[in-house]
Amino acid sequence: MELFGNRDSDKTKYNKALKVLPHVHCAVGAVLRPDLPPTDPSGCFLCGHMFGDLYLNAGLFCLEQLNFQAAESLLIAARKLMPYSAEAAANLGATFRLQGKFDEALSLYDEALRLRPAFENYSRARDVILDEMAKRQPPTWDSPQCVLGVRPDPNFSGLLSAVAPTKANSQKQLTQTKREWKLRWQGDCFLACNSTTVENKSDSLKGSTQISETLCVSFDGKALTVSGRPQTMDGLFEVADFMAAVAGSLMWNMVRVKGGEEFRRLFQMCQLRRSLDNKL
Numbered sequence: 001m002e003l004f005g006n007r008d009s010d011k012t013k014y015n016k017a018l019k020v021l022p023h024v025h026c027a028v029g030a031v032l033r034p035d036l037p038p039t040d041p042s043g044c045f046l047c048g049h050m051f052g053d054l055y056l057n058a059g060l061f062c063l064e065q066l067n068f069q070a071a072e073s074l075l076i077a078a079r080k081l082m083p084y085s086a087e088a089a090a091n092l093g094a095t096f097r098l099q100g101k102f103d104e105a106l107s108l109y110d111e112a113l114r115l116r117p118a119f120e121n122y123s124r125a126r127d128v129i130l131d132e133m134a135k136r137q138p139p140t141w142d143s144p145q146c147v148l149g150v151r152p153d154p155n156f157s158g159l160l161s162a163v164a165p166t167k168a169n170s171q172k173q174l175t176q177t178k179r180e181w182k183l184r185w186q187g188d189c190f191l192a193c194n195s196t197t198v199e200n201k202s203d204s205l206k207g208s209t210q211i212s213e214t215l216c217v218s219f220d221g222k223a224l225t226v227s228g229r230p231q232t233m234d235g236l237f238e239v240a241d242f243m244a245a246v247a248g249s250l251m252w253n254m255v256r257v258k259g260g261e262e263f264r265r266l267f268q269m270c271q272l273r274r275s276l277d278n279k280l
């Protein structure tokens with residue numbers, strides 16, 4: 001595991017400081033001090049009192065470097081060493097949030113707010129998490145939130161099994177075709193993000209990140225749906241192309257397309273192009 005990023009002087013500083021700690025309480029410490037047995041930080045009053053802030057600051061440094069693995073390890077230890085610290089809870093919450101682990105992030109910000117009631121940065125971060133969670137909720141086919149969708153026609157039996165294998169390689173197909181959309185699996189959901197939606201780490205630590213034009217495209221085994229409508233024709237085309245990739249071997253006449261004639265035509269065009277590509 002790489003402990004700290006490229007800021008060499010800070011990296012050296014934290015490495016040196018962590019290396020001389022009396023106990024190993026996290027994975028980062030275990031790498032630095034293989035000679036010491038790892039022990040549970042819970043209830044270690046010595047480290048909590050003397051070195052809690054070191055764990056906290058080193059964790060925050062790793063988080064700023066987007067080294068989530070190391071940040072999580074250090075901040076989980078910081079939480080156990082200083083269960084009274086709102087900052088430890090909030091920073092661990094931010095670490096989870098930036099990894100898309102929203103449930104964990106939310107409960108940590110709840111805890112941070114319990115420890116430091118009505119602190120604006122924490123409540124704002126909490127609102128952002130709730131907002132991101134809401135956007136991730138897959139809309140159902142019949143709901144007004146579902147504006148674009150593709151799903152296998154139930155009249156064709158056995159089609160769902162044809163979709164399953166495409167799940168594994170859809171990432172590759174999408175990488176080839178994506179232009180301005182970032183697409184990735186998140187559990188059973190596809191998230192399609194506009195490329196302008198870049199996580200701003202300093203902002204997000206303050207809890208005021210911007211999420212512009214994020215679409216939640218979900219595949220629940222029955223339907224592919226999207227929670228919002230792209231503002232541009234290019235965006236619409238990308239989503240159609242994305243859905244065509246996920247639908248994979250399904251032919252356009254085997255699926256139901258929701259989203260109006262314009263989207264249906266785009267989707268069918270993308271599917272046709274893909275089936276031709278596959279034959280070549």
Ligand SMILES: [Zn+2]
Nearest residue numbers: 023044046047
């Ligand atoms: Zn200790």
